[in-house]
Amino acid sequence: MNRSLAQVLSVLFHPLLLPTYLFAIILYYMPTSMLTLPMQVRWVVLGMIFFTTFIIPSIGAYAMVRLGHLDSVEMDRREQRSLPLFFTAICYAATAYLLYTEPAYDALFYFVMGIIAASVFFTYAISHFWKISAHSVGMGGGLGLLLVLNKIAPDAMLIIPIAIAIFLTGAVLTARLALQAHTPAQVYAGFGGGLVLAVIAASVALY
Secondary structure, rough: HHHHHHHHHHHHHHOOOOHHHHHHHHHOOOOOOOOOOHHHHHHHHHHHHHHHHHHHHHHHHHHHHHHHOOOOOOOOOOOOOOOHHHHHHHHHHHEEEEHHHHHOOOHHHHHHHHOOOOOOOOHHHHOOOOOHHHHHOOOOOOOOHHHHHHHOOOHHHHHHHHHHHHHHHHHHHHHHHHHHOOHHHHHHHHHHHHHHHHHHHHHHOOO
């Protein structure tokens, strides 16, 4: 894969952006039988997800760079990944809690956000001793959640998003290998770990 394309894919499908993409699919693809939130206010939820799962963690990572805790926001060194991953996991867990405490939001929201937070904690734990690919964990987890949602709500017509997700997952994993950001084992383990964690956690939570 061309290095420039690999860099573009790595940015467009950065792990911090994946919750926003996933919630966009949930909010605008899931049937009304699964969601009670009025269509005209769903953008508010999506905006909140973007702010708490992308903007705040990004600001946190930038602050860590400025304070000397990180060499760069790309977190190339394994030993520097723990603090930003832990901060991100806390942001995600707090988002899940906010979704849980607001009665206007459907239970599906905090279940999904809780599972995403769990995947970040998983990445944080593994990163203490191995540089597992966060991109791969995110792509695998997102695909796993889409598969579970398609099973519990087949009328949501998630086949197209799932097909696109499979294609993009292959592209992103290839991009991480092309950039030599991770070894094949780190990429494949990240994908498998994210997928299995999401499927098992979602199956327990949503059934």
